[in-house]
């Protein structure tokens with residue numbers, strides 16, 4: 001069995017953003033040389049997500065409003081976590097959008113359903129953060 005590991009780095013200038021990372025994961029898969037197996041992609045920070053959905057700007061706007069309703073950033077003082085920091089909402093947004101995805105690898109390709117793309121979800125940006133890509137198979 002082959003094993004491949006790579007870290008992808010992101011530095012988002014805004015507090016929140018959704019970034020399509022499908023191309024970067026496909027590049028990792030090409031580098032791995034793996035034809036059949038599984039690809040794990042996970043955020044390495046507790047205020048960021050990796051998730052799969054549609055690359056549609058209206059949907060991303062809707063996600064942002066929905067997450068702000070569920071866990072508004074302001075007022076910062078509403079959260080007990082925010083003693084000396086201001087990112088309690090980002091922890092909650094990450095929780096609901098998820099830590100990782102696993103995608104089947106078939107014939108050297110990411111074996112997606114219709115319209116599926118992989119996204120990095122940033123909820124407390126303006127600093128360098130990592131995503132882990134681990135691919136196993138043969």
Ligand code: ZN
Pocket residue numbers: 081085087088091
């Ligand atoms: Zn925190």
